Amino acid sequence: xxxxxxxxxxxxxxxxxxxxxxxxxxxxxxxxxxxxxxxxxxxxxxxxxxxxxxxxxxxxxxxxxxxxxxxxxxxxxxxxxxxxxxxxxxxxxxxxxxxxxxxxxxxxxxxxxxxxxxxxxxxxxxxxxxxxxxxxxxxxxxxxxxxxxxxxxxxxxxxxxxxxxxxxxxxxxxxxxxxxxxxxxxxxxxxxxxxxxxxxxxxxxxxxxxxxxxxxxxxxxxxxxxxxxxxxxxxxxxxxxxxxxxxxxxxxxxxxxxxxxxxx
Numbered sequence: 001x002x003x004x005x006x007x008x009x010x011x012x013x014x015x016x017x018x019x020x021x022x023x024x025x026x027x028x029x030x031x032x033x034x035x036x037x038x039x040x041x042x043x044x045x046x047x048x049x050x051x052x053x054x055x056x057x058x059x060x061x062x063x064x065x066x067x068x069x070x071x072x073x074x075x076x077x078x079x080x081x082x083x084x085x086x087x088x089x090x091x092x093x094x095x096x097x098x099x100x101x102x103x104x105x106x107x108x109x110x111x112x113x114x115x116x117x118x119x120x121x122x123x124x125x126x127x128x129x130x131x132x133x134x135x136x137x138x139x140x141x142x143x144x145x146x147x148x149x150x151x152x153x154x155x156x157x158x159x160x161x162x163x164x165x166x167x168x169x170x171x172x173x174x175x176x177x178x179x180x181x182x183x184x185x186x187x188x189x190x191x192x193x194x195x196x197x198x199x200x201x202x203x204x205x206x207x208x209x210x211x212x213x214x215x216x217x218x219x220x221x222x223x224x225x226x227x228x229x230x231x232x233x234x235x236x237x238x239x240x241x242x243x244x245x246x247x248x249x250x251x252x253x254x255x256x257x258x259x260x261x262x263x264x
Contacts, residue, residue, distance in 0.1 A: 056127025
């Protein structure tokens with residue numbers, strides 16, 4: 001394996017001795033750390049094709065390990081364990097168990113696309129990171145990420161009605177991630193009470209900060225009344241695309257077929 005970074009070597013295979021003598025030669029000092037050999041047998045020769053079946057992973061086979069993705073990675077700058085080049089390398093070798101050791105941080109990709117923009121082989125590393133994260137979820141190796149939960153709630157409304165209702169998306173997401181209990185108006189009030197940042201957002205959007213600080217005329221003249229009424233009504237009368245009909249059912253069937261084709 002042509003990976004030389006010490007940080008990527010399994011600590012269990014590092015043996016360090018205060019004094020080390022090999023064949024009668026004292027190799028203590030800089031040479032007192034040895035790496036136990038390992039024969040790789042737990043690889044999946046078809047794993048690269050599996051990841052190519054997920055959206056974003058189609059070009060993983062093009063990688064030539066130049067390291068540009070990791071070198072430009074926003075997350076690598078914060079945490080050197082976040083290493084797209086290494087995970088792509090493991091994907092091509094079929095070393096799933098090695099990838100799963102980092103399952104808790106692969107999902108942290110922020111989709112800045114710096115890696116994709118700089119990649120000379122159009123591997124689209126950002127897409128590969130997403131593909132790996134989806135594979136981990138799909139195979140049940142990790143909990144469903146919050147981004148997937150949000151995407152599913154967003155998609156559900158699109159399929160049901162052809163459009164979304166903003167507060168239903170937010171309260172549905174908050175409820176499923178156990179940040180609040182309930183949805184709809186009750187969920188909205190619960191979110192305001194429990195989530196300080198969300199309360200601040202709502203107050204700023206509705207200009208309630210002005211009202212609470214005694215600036216009544218400023219509140220009256222600056223409050224987007226029509227927008228507030230529209231959003232309020234939408235919580236009870238859900239917005240729906242005209243003539244949506246069977247379109248949602250057709251889209252659901254298409255999505256189901258695509259998933260079955262990609263993952264068997």
